[in-house]
Amino acid sequence: MTATQSAPQPDPVGRAAATPAQTAATPSVTTEMSSIGRSRRLTVGDDASTPEVMRAMSVLLVVIVTAFGLVGLVAANGTRTATTDIRDNAGPVVVQAQTLGATLAEADAAATAAFLSGASEDVVQRRSYLDARDRAVTQVEGISALLGDDQAAHADLQELATQLTDYTGRIEAARLAGLNGVDGAQSELLAALAVQDDLTVDRQVVSARAVETLTSRSDTQTGALNLVAIGLGLLLVVVLLVVQRWLAGRTRRLLNIPLVVATVLAAGAVLWLWTGGSSAVSRTEEAQTQAFASIQNTAQVQEFGFRVRSLLATAQITGEGSDTAPLGDTTLDGPDGLFARLAEGADTDDERALVGEVVARWAEFETAVTAGTADLAAVSERFNGFSFAAEGVLAQNQEQFELDLDLAAAAVERVPVGLVALSALIAVLVLAGFQLRLADYR
Amino acid sequence: MTPPNRPLLGRRNFLGLSAMALAAAACRPSVTIPTNNLGRGSLRILNWSDYIDETEGNSPGTVDRFNEATGVPTTYDPSWVGNFEAIDDQLASLLSGTGPTGYDVITPTYWLAAQLREAELLDPIPLALVPNHVNVDPAYLGLPWDRGGRFHMPWQVGITGIAYNRSTLPQGINSVTELFALDPRRFSIIGEMREAVGLVLLEQGIDASRATADEAHGAMDLIEEQAARDVKFNFGGIGDPTSFSTQLADGKIDAAMAWSGDIVQLQAENPEIEFVIPNEGAIRWFDTMVIPKGASNRGAAAEWMNFVYDPEQAAQITSYVQYISPVLGAQEVLRSQGQAELADNPILFPDNETSQRLVSFGGPTVAQEQQLDDRYAEIAGL
Numbered sequence: 001m002t003a004t005q006s007a008p009q010p011d012p013v014g015r016a017a018a019t020p021a022q023t024a025a026t027p028s029v030t031t032e033m034s035s036i037g038r039s040r041r042l043t044v045g046d047d048a049s050t051p052e053v054m055r056a057m058s059v060l061l062v063v064i065v066t067a068f069g070l071v072g073l074v075a076a077n078g079t080r081t082a083t084t085d086i087r088d089n090a091g092p093v094v095v096q097a098q099t100l101g102a103t104l105a106e107a108d109a110a111a112t113a114a115f116l117s118g119a120s121e122d123v124v125q126r127r128s129y130l131d132a133r134d135r136a137v138t139q140v141e142g143i144s145a146l147l148g149d150d151q152a153a154h155a156d157l158q159e160l161a162t163q164l165t166d167y168t169g170r171i172e173a174a175r176l177a178g179l180n181g182v183d184g185a186q187s188e189l190l191a192a193l194a195v196q197d198d199l200t201v202d203r204q205v206v207s208a209r210a211v212e213t214l215t216s217r218s219d220t221q222t223g224a225l226n227l228v229a230i231g232l233g234l235l236l237v238v239v240l241l242v243v244q245r246w247l248a249g250r251t252r253r254l255l256n257i258p259l260v261v262a263t264v265l266a267a268g269a270v271l272w273l274w275t276g277g278s279s280a281v282s283r284t285e286e287a288q289t290q291a292f293a294s295i296q297n298t299a300q301v302q303e304f305g306f307r308v309r310s311l312l313a314t315a316q317i318t319g320e321g322s323d324t325a326p327l328g329d330t331t332l333d334g335p336d337g338l339f340a341r342l343a344e345g346a347d348t349d350d351e352r353a354l355v356g357e358v359v360a361r362w363a364e365f366e367t368a369v370t371a372g373t374a375d376l377a378a379v380s381e382r383f384n385g386f387s388f389a390a391e392g393v394l395a396q397n398q399e400q401f402e403l404d405l406d407l408a409a410a411a412v413e414r415v416p417v418g419l420v421a422l423s424a425l426i427a428v429l430v431l432a433g434f435q436l437r438l439a440d441y442r
Numbered sequence: 443m444t445p446p447n448r449p450l451l452g453r454r455n456f457l458g459l460s461a462m463a464l465a466a467a468a469c470r471p472s473v474t475i476p477t478n479n480l481g482r483g484s485l486r487i488l489n490w491s492d493y494i495d496e497t498e499g500n501s502p503g504t505v506d507r508f509n510e511a512t513g514v515p516t517t518y519d520p521s522w523v524g525n526f527e528a529i530d531d532q533l534a535s536l537l538s539g540t541g542p543t544g545y546d547v548i549t550p551t552y553w554l555a556a557q558l559r560e561a562e563l564l565d566p567i568p569l570a571l572v573p574n575h576v577n578v579d580p581a582y583l584g585l586p587w588d589r590g591g592r593f594h595m596p597w598q599v600g601i602t603g604i605a606y607n608r609s610t611l612p613q614g615i616n617s618v619t620e621l622f623a624l625d626p627r628r629f630s631i632i633g634e635m636r637e638a639v640g641l642v643l644l645e646q647g648i649d650a651s652r653a654t655a656d657e658a659h660g661a662m663d664l665i666e667e668q669a670a671r672d673v674k675f676n677f678g679g680i681g682d683p684t685s686f687s688t689q690l691a692d693g694k695i696d697a698a699m700a701w702s703g704d705i706v707q708l709q710a711e712n713p714e715i716e717f718v719i720p721n722e723g724a725i726r727w728f729d730t731m732v733i734p735k736g737a738s739n740r741g742a743a744a745e746w747m748n749f750v751y752d753p754e755q756a757a758q759i760t761s762y763v764q765y766i767s768p769v770l771g772a773q774e775v776l777r778s779q780g781q782a783e784l785a786d787n788p789i790l791f792p793d794n795e796t797s798q799r800l801v802s803f804g805g806p807t808v809a810q811e812q813q814l815d816d817r818y819a820e821i822a823g824l
Contacts, residue, residue: 123798127651131586349570354590357569357576377794381580388583392590 050250051441057243058434062427064236065266069423072229072273075222076415082220083280083412087405089146090214094292095398096146097207098299100139102394104164104203105306106387107132108196111171112313113380115178115189125380126175133168140164143206153209160202167195186317193314218284222277233270236426240266247437258433262426269422272415279411287404294345294397301338302390304331305362309383312369327366333359342393354393361386480568482741484515488532488545490729491520493598495762504759508749514742519545525554533734536563542736546743549597549729553636556587557808558732564593565733571744574751577770581797582728586804594730595747596768598703598759601789601800602637603724605690605700609714615697617720618645622664624697626671630686632699633675635818636803636811638665640725641699644801650725651801655810662814666821675822678704690715702789703765717789719799726800728768757781766790 110129114122140161147153170192177185240263248254311326332338339359346352365382487505497503502510505518522528528550535541550558558564569575569592582599583591606615615621618641621629632638640650642661653661669675678685678701686698687705691712705717731750733743749755753771760767761776761784777785788796806814818824 127649128584130652350566350568350592353569353572353575354592360576361580375794377797384584385580388580388590390590391584392592395589395592 051438054247054434054438057246058430061236061239061243061430064232064239065423065427065430068229068232068236068266068269069420071225071232072269072419072423073416075225075229076273076276076412076419078223078225079221079277079280080409080412080416082217083284083405083409086214086217086221086284087402087409089148090210090217091287091401091405093143093146094207094210094214095295095401096139096143097203097210098295099394099398100136100143101200101203101207102299102302102306102390103132103136103139104196104199105303105310107136108193109306109309109313109383111175111192112189112310112317113376115174115185116313116317116376119179119181121175121179122377122380124377128384129171133171136164143210150209150213153206153213156202156206156209160199160206163195163199163202167192167199170195189317190314193310196310214288218281218288221281221284226273226277230270230274233266233273236266237263237270240430251437251440253437256433256436258429258436262429262433265422265426265429269419269426272422273419276412276415280408283404283408283411287401287408290345290347291397291401291404294342294351295394295401297338297342297345298390298394298397301332301342301358302387302394304338305383305386305390308332324370327369332362346393351393351396354389354396358386358389358393361389480571480741481739482514482745483739484517485547485739485742485746486517486519486545487746488519488522488543488548489597490522490549493520493549493729493763494518495758504750504755507755507758508746511749512742512745514745516742516746522549525551529554533558536734536736542738543734545734546737546739547731547746548734549731552585552594552596552728552730552802553811555594555730555732556585558734559587559593560808563735565735565737565740566592567595567733567747568740568744571741572748572751574748577751577753577756579768579770582730582768594732595751596728596730597750598763599726599728599766599768601702601719601724601726601766601792602632602634602641602699603702603717603719604641604697605686605705605708605715605717606697607690607693607714608716610693610696614716614718616718617722618642621697621699622668626668626673628695629697630674630676630689630695630699631665631668631822632686632701633677633822633824634727635815637725637727638699639814639818640801640803641720643803644723644725645720647722649801650723651804653803653805655806655814658806658810658814659817662817662821665818669821669823675824703763706764706787706789719796723799723801726802728766728802760784760790764790766792 107129110125110132114125114129116122117125140157144154144157144161147157170188174185174188174192177183177188240259244256244259244263247256247259308326308329312324315326330337334340339355339362342358343352343355346355361382365379365386368379368382494505495503497506505516508514509516522532528548529537532543532545532548536543555564567575572595575591575595578591578595582594582596583589585591588594604615604618604621608614615624639658639661640653642664643650643653643657646657646661648657648661674689674695676684676686676689676698678687682688685704686695686700687708689695690698690700691708700717702717705715708715709717731747733740737743750759751769753769753775756767756769756772757775757779760772761781764784767773767790773785773791776782784790792800
């Protein structure tokens with residue numbers, strides 16, 4: 001005998017017991033519901049597992065969100081640390097190392113020109129030497145402060161600093177001997193110039209290591225962890241979409257607002273992580289391939305120009321070698337020379353104008369030299385015009401380099417904290433979304 | 443013809459340009475100051491008074507020649523009366539971050555331009571529009587605050603040396619020591635700190651371009667001793683009764699620390715007035731054209747700078763104001779125009795030997811310079 005066929009029992013509150021006929025006429029709730037459709041199978045008892053499934057889903061989602069948040073945090077933090085380090089340390093070091101070469105060459109040329117003026121020292125050249133010397137010392141100290149705990153780089157720099165001290169000491173000795181008409185002035189100057197050659201080598205070592213460091217930092221801006229984080233983020237989005245579809249099927253409520261918002265935020269977080277990292281990398285690359293390349297070219301132009309001037313002055317001091325031959329070198333102004341490279345790298349109208357001025361002022365210097373003018377001051381003035389114009393190009397590219405690195409760092413500055421905040425918010429929204437549906441079962 | 447007027451006005455509390463700039467940078471300005479305007483619709487220039495040749499009869503002045511050559515409507519405002527005054531007045535909105543100055547070109551003295559540059563309150567000159575930038579004297583391209591001259595182009599250069607009346611001082615005055623040995627009622631000291639202190643530093647054998655703050659204060663101690671003797675402090679400006687020019691011309695003083703251009707002009711009618719560069723050297727200063735941040739017409743500003751850096755135009759300006767032209771080629775133009783007197787004047791076109799003795803004051807930091815400014819203002823009663 002089925003439940004529907006059992007003998008009617010007296011109703012505890014006195015209602016008339018249902019007769020078998022009455023009971024037979026009243027279909028069970030389950031049966032009635034099944035006639036309406038699957039979407040309304042919300043009966044307690046028969047679908048008691050649905051809330052449990054929901055709870056399990058919410059837990060799964062929270063786990064995925066948490067994993068995304070944690071991995072994303074570590075990955076984004078790594079990108080930010082590397083990018084910030086490039087902006088604050090590795091980047092400035094490569095620029096300083098490049099410009100140090102030009103500064104040292106400037107000091108050398110000014111010291112030589114001042115020496116050349118004899119007992120009535122060219123005060124303007126002397127001042128230029130002192131300014132360049134002080135700047136070189138400041139740049140060395142600046143590089144040292146940026147090197148962190150790179151012992152090998154510090155050792156290279158220490159070698160350079162030692163040579164610089166030796167060089168400046170010899171220049172002062174040559175100067176004093178020259179001013180006082182004491183023997184040995186010329187040999188002291190030539191010894192200083194020999195040290196300058198060593199300085200050039202040391203500076204190139206420092207520069208090469210700095211470029212190496214910059215490159216290796218750039219390589220650490222993004223890595224496998226970023227991909228894992230993005231993968232987890234995409235998984236989160238997919239699972240959220242699947243879950244929402246399932247819930248819609250179960251409850252006939254198409255939209256679960258908290259879960260919709262959570263999905264949008266998750267997609268946004270993934271996009272932010274991806275674009276932030278990409279932007280940081282591309283900006284850094286741009287800084288290196290454009291602005292820094294121009295900085296390198298400009299520094300080489302300056303260095304070469306100063307070398308020529310120094311050679312010309314040395315020839316005059318020693319009486320050996322031609323006092324115009326160094327101008328025949330086409331390193332600067334040949335068809336594939338440094339000037340051509342500089343012009344090629346100029347990417348704004350103003351920079352092109354500055355480069356044009358550098359070339360024009362070098363031509364004026366050459367003219368002054370080859371005219372055989374005895375007016376050393378006029379020759380120096382022309383050379384200064386070239387040198388300072390080159391500094392204008394350098395300064396312009398330095399600013400662009402720093403701007404590119406600033407933008408790179410800005411692209412990822414807030415990503416780590418932002419990801420954590422978004423993940424927390426997504427988790428809360430997930431729980432809220434499921435709570436809404438779970439409430440239907442109470 | 444009146445030389446540029448740099449009158450002495452009341453000393454205002456100077457908050458310090460750096461402090462103001464920092465405050466401006468920290469606050470979000472209520473007005474966004476754009477920096478990419480290459481407008482050429484019009485041009486507003488702010489300069490010192492009597493610092494440009496004016497139209498006389500059928501002979502157009504520089505501004506009118508510029509209008510004719512470029513068609514750019516130009517407003518030339520000669521109301522820059524002093525650097526500190528401009529900080530309180532024409533530059534106030536820029537410094538407070540509330541808006542641009544309304545000018546496209548202004549002409550501060552070099553030290554103020556340096557501070558504006560450091561505070562990032564200057565727009566770069568669109569050099570692509572200034573091919574005559576190649577005529578900038580290299581002496582002004584290597585400044586530590588603007589290597590390459592991307593943000594400034596000098597307007598005129600002056601020398602602060604010693605002027606004296608040959609008829610009352612036949613023995614001449616060749617040093618600051620000799621100047622300070624005179625009766626305190628019969629000489630004056632220049633009201634510009636950098637120039638007065640710089641001259642004393644040179645007298646002491648110190649390179650005024652690389653002085654320390656302590657050295658500068660030491661020089662100021664000597665000036666303070668003179669102030670205690672009631673020596674006057676003043677500026678230039680023929681026609682201004684308080685200026686060194688007028689006081690020399692009127693015989694009220696026999697000697698003064700003085701500006702070269704003012705004295706050259708004074709000599710036309712007062713040939714007994716001599717200008718000397720002291721044995722130990724003199725101070726070179728310059729006023730320079732810059733584009734204040736947010737200028738609406740950077741393109742027009744660049745055209746103006748390019749125009750006045752044409753040696754022909756520069757020669758015209760020099761023959762009027764009689765200060766040193768920073769434009770290469772101006773001297774040759776004057777000579778070719780038969781103005782050898784000007785072209786060969788070592789005060790207008792210093793030769794190498796003279797240049798060796800000219801120095802621009804430098805060395806102290808901006809903050810230290812502000813302290814020096816404050817102390818000098820107290821000493822001089824400014």
